[in-house]
Amino acid sequence: MAKKSESNMKNVAVSRYGWIVLLMSFVFVAIIICIIKIKYVEGSMWRELGRIETVKKDREIRPNRGNIYSDDGRLLATSEPLYGIYIDFMSEGIRPDTLMKYVTPLSEALAKKFPDRSAGQYKKVILDGWDLSRRELAQIERNRKEGSNKKVNIKSRYVRIIRPDINYLDLKELQTFPFLNQRSNRSGMISEEKTMRLKPFGRLAGRTVGSIYKDFSMGGTSGLELKYDSIIKGVPGVRSRQRVQGRWIDVVEVEPQDGWDIKTTLNIEIQDMAEKALYNKLVETRAESGCAIVMEVATGEIKAITNLDRVSEGVYAEGNPNAFSYMSEPGSTFKTVSLMVALEDGVATPQDSIYVGNGLFQYKGRVVKDHDWRKGKDKAYQTVAQGMYSSLNVVIAKMILKGYEGNPTKYVQHIHDLGITKKIEWDVPLKGKEGTAVIRFPNDPSNPWSKTTLPWMSFGYETQIPPIYMLMFYNGIANNGKMIKPFITKAFMKDGSIENEFETEVINPSLCSEQTLKQVQDILRGVVTDGTGKAVNSEFFPIAGKTGTAMIASQGGYSGYFVSFCGYFPADKPQYTCFVGIRRPVGSPSGGLMPGAVFKNIAEGIYTKSLVAQPINAPKDTVNSLIPVVKNGSFKNTEIVLDKLKQKYITPTEKAEWIMANTIDSSSMKIKLLGNMDIKPGVVPNVKGMGARDAIYVLENAGLRVNLQGAGKVKDQSIPAGNKLVKGSTITIQLN
Incomplete structure (x- = not known):
């Protein structure tokens, strides 16, 4: 009986084992079938899904946009990464007890670092964000239980904590603050990187340097930023994001190529002088707009260029590229062109006398008028030189009619031969005819001459010459007859090394003969010493140049004036050429008193800063009475400076960190440093x-x-x- 029972148990065990083997066989076959199906039948689908879930490809890596520098290497424009700071209160790693423990010290740290909010306000922002996330989660759960597909608008994933964008150093400091010093999934902190274009010198040379779109990928909108956008924007790289062990990591596939830097010819100090001098005069004259350009004579480098337009009463800002876009008649500054042509062709000499009379000259039914004709003074005869000094239209018109009335094409051709109508590629982006000089030939079918064009052209009408061309021409006179192109971009650089340097471009190696050049130079000097440019004359160094006053053509007539002065200094050894133009000033227009005053301020500023070889010594009997001006401020720093100057002073009776100064003790001639400025908290x-x-x-x-x-x-x-x-x-x- 025992044997039979044992045999039955063995049969049951074998039977059960067989069923298990059979079941396992089915499972094994099913697994094999699934493997085959997944790998071969559905393989492509799963591989693509896996790639999507674990690898995100073709994410652009933005390159660093190149910097723009002044002539001495100071930054005019650069890019800086800034960060917007947010907290994702839905982050699964945030622990409520930890948040509540550190919310107060975190708020206090934020208020101390970013004081635009108090600690209480920061705390409220954080707690409100946390409460919002709990309400949103509760609403999601209610919708789930009710079987509703209604979507909940989640706002707590992206709560801005700090109002301003912050720089990288501030970001690193922020990551040491209580609660935020945890991993990002525990703190929920999100730093959204943005790139901002910064101009360390503010609006200085703003129109020339230019600007870019808020969306960096769109590039420049004006100035050098737009002109050389393809060079300074760089080439984007490519990266992918891969999910590894539940974390995303970046994998760079193509490295970005940073943009090249631009070194300009602009000088910060000269640019600042030019902008301030022009701005003040525009405010004083309530003008519509103006421009000023300073160019280095020997090299053609533009050291300053400012273009100001009125934006409201008494307020001016960089706007249009006026130095290139003033496509108007230049007026009397053009008389120097006519003078050079006439002298070179032997039509006249500086000593030739021309009858002026009362300043009115009728030619073919149209009257040429001098600026002072209303005075009715009979000037009788004036030499060509005197006519230039006093800017007499009658003298210049009669001189050109005498030489070219029978062959006006010769006159115009000579002007073109000078090179002042040559089409030039400039460093700033321009539109249409901007940056070109237009001087018509008599037989121009598209814009034919009138019967009086020749005399009016001789003194700067019926032409279109922007300021940059007049500057170039006058610089040629200063540069011993060699006319060169003014330019702003000095070099392209990569990693501090010059990749492409721009050389001086010669437009005309010789404007005229040495004799003619000397005569023109002497006359331009006489304009400043004895003529309409007397207001420009400096007691420190000689200046040469020419004033200009022209009515502005508008809708078939004339409206307002464009006044200008173009010249160079020092006249005996020219270093800089400068053009100043003011459009539609209020009051009696004067090229000498308005733009001439700006020219003089700029010239004397440059001279005292960079051209004076030796300092002027004060008379010996005044040296001991010269007391330096001391500003209120740090007592420690004031002491250091006065000790270095070996200047005697009287210290305050009580210890002070901040002092008032420059009260002089008459008996000892010492500076008295007065007591604490009483700076109190709150x-x-x-x-x-x-x-x-x-x-x-x-x-x-x-x-x-x-x-x-x-x-x-x-x-x-x-x-x-x-x-x-x-x-x-x-x-x-x-x-x-």
């Missing part, structure tokens, strides 16, 4: 009398944002000293 400090650096330090240290205007020392502040301090407020300080 109130707006008094920074009047301080220099810019100390004032900015004190105000920003107090938690204020500073808007700086002017130069020198602080004369006014928009928020009075002693007012209750509101951190994050903006205060404007005016310097003089």
Whole structure:
């Protein structure tokens, strides 16, 4: 019986084992079938899905846009990465207890670093974001339970924590703050990188340097940024993102190629002088617009170029490229062209006398008028040189009629031969006829001459010559007859090395004979010493040039004036040529008093900064009485400077960090450094009398944002000293 039972148990075990083997065989076959199906039948689909889920390809790597530099290597435009800071409150790694533990110290740290919000405001933003995420999750769960497909608008995944975009250094510091010093999946912090184009010198040379679109990929919109966009924007790279062990990592497939840098010819100091001088005169004359260009005589390098347009009453800003786009009649600055042509062709000499009378000359039914004809003064005869000094239209018109009335084509051809109508490729993007000079031939079928074109052309009408061409021509006179192209782009650079350097381009190696050139140079000097340019004359160095006043053609008539001055300095050894033009000023138009004054300010500024070889010594009897001007500010720094100058001073009786200064003790001739400026926490400090650096330090240290205007020392502040301090407020300080 026992044997039978044992045999039955064995049969049952074998039977069960057989069923298990059979079942496992079926499972094995099923697995094999699935493998075959997945690999061969559905293989392509699963591989593509896997690639999509684990690899994201063809993500662009933005290259660094090239920098733009001044002539001495200072930055005019550069790119800086900035970061917008957000928190994803839906992040699965955020632990509520950790957030609540650190929300207060985090808020305090944020308020100290970014004081435009208080610690309480930061805390509210964070807690509101957290509460919003809980409500959104609850709504999602309710929709799920109700079987609703209604989509919940999730806002808590992208809550902005800090208002301004911050730089990389601030970002790294932020990542050390409480709660944010965790991994991103635990803190939920998102840093969204943006690239901003910065101009360290603000609006200086803004129109020439240009600007770019907010979307970097669209490139430049104006100026050098647009002209050389293809060179400075670089070539994007390619990267893919792969999911490895639940984390995404970047894999660079094609490295980006950063854009080349541009080195310009612009000089920061000269540019600043030109902009300030022109701006002030435009405000004074309430003009519509203006331009000023400074060019280095020997090289053709443009050291300053400013184009200002009125945007509101008393306010001007960089707008149109006026130096190239003033396609108007130049007026009397063109008389120098007529003079050179006539002298070179032997039509006249500087000593030739021409009858002027009362300044009116009728020619074929049209009257040529001198600027002072209303005075009715009989000037009788004037020499050609005197006619240039006084800018007499009658003298120039009669001189050109005498030589070319029978063959006007010869006159126009000679002007073209000078090179001032040559089409030139400029460094800035232009439209249509901008940047070209238009001087018609008598037989031009598209725009034929009138019977009076010749005399009017001789003194700068019935032509279109932008300021840049007049500058180029006058520079040729200063450069011993060699006319060269003005240019702004000096070189293209890569990683600090020059890849392509631009050389001086000669337009005309010799404008005229040495004799003619000397005569023209002497006459241009006489315009400043004895003629319409007297206001431009400097007591420090000789200046040569010519004034210009032209009515502006408008809708078949004339409306307003374009006044200009073009010349060079020092006249005996020319270093710089400068053109200044002002369009539609209010008041009596004058090329000498309006643009001439701007020219003089620029010239004397450059001369005192860079052309004076030796400093002028003060008389010996005054040396001991010269006391340096000391601004209010840091006591420690003031002491260092005065000790270096070996200047005696009286220290304050009490220890002070910030002092008032420059009160002079009459008995000892010492500077008295007065006591503490009493800078208290919680109130707006008094920074009047301080220099810019100390004032900015004190105000920003107090938690204020500073808007700086002017130069020198602080004369006014928009928020009075002693007012209750509101951190994050903006205060404007005016310097003089």
